[in-house]
Amino acid sequence: MTQERQASLKGNPITLVGPQLQVGDKAPDFTLNKSLVDTVSLADYGGKIKLISVVPSIDTGVCDAQTRRFNEEAAKLGENVAVLTVSVDLPFAQARWCGAAGIDNVVLLSDYKSNEFGQAYGVLIKELRLDMRAIFVIDANDTIQYVEVLGEMTEHPNYEAAVEAVRALQ
Template identity: 45%
Template sequence: MAKVTLGGTPVTTVGELPNVGDSAPDFKLTASSDMSTKSLSDFEGHRLVLNIFPSVDTGVCAQSVRTFNEKASGLDNTKVLCISKDLPFAMERFCASEGLENVVNLTDYKDGNFGKAYGVTFNDGAFESLLSRAVVVVDANGKVVHTEQVPETGEEPNYEDALNALS
């Protein structure tokens, strides 16, 4: 169980992020673009940045999507997966209104299994059952090469550390 803060108030998650060197846990998430189900195997052979956050309708979450869209757009064989429990329509609306085309929006709204497998579902607090702010970077072989559980939910992740893990 990770201990983080939300607006300075201590909260916990259901578990811990996967360990560096482990195989990334599989998942089934809903794509906001067409409501299809996507799993880890759909991205096989690609390097992945999993940008995990509570809701695209908050300022910091929206900024993380914008920043990863910009910074990762020029990286070879890399996909940024933006993952929350938002409804697919909200995620699609946000990216369309912002002109963001270099991220894949996925949602864990159906069963919450992604949040459990990756240890990022909040146990308590105002955001209980939403996903905490975290980043998991996966190499083209499906191995975790970097993780960050952001200690204060209202702060942005360390973009440079995440992207440098792909070097």
């Protein structure tokens, strides 16, 4: 049975598919595209603290601002922290955006092929096949230590709380 819950886009209802992950849960594994052919999984970041910033589309204002903000924060967090941005944008679009924006501390990963990440992390938007804006902080043992899944897609996440959750693990 598929789990579903409601959120909104500019006040209009949308449906999130997948589990509602909680602090203390084991982080689900995933396969995401780094390019059209190269993939990564949770294990590729083993032993590191992971800050996973999920955005619906990198080419929108809030997603752009969110990724730029975490790129700035990533520079201060050190080598033991992997900052990942996940969207369903094609890897080509992600690479183009990173080049234009000068993003070099965040790894952009694409959930475009199967929406596996979105379903496993409970952020897949059923009606749009995009991933809902969310933040997950996962410790070096792959246990979730911080979760924020926004109820309204157009709002910004709590950047300070997410960064503080990472710092508490260092």
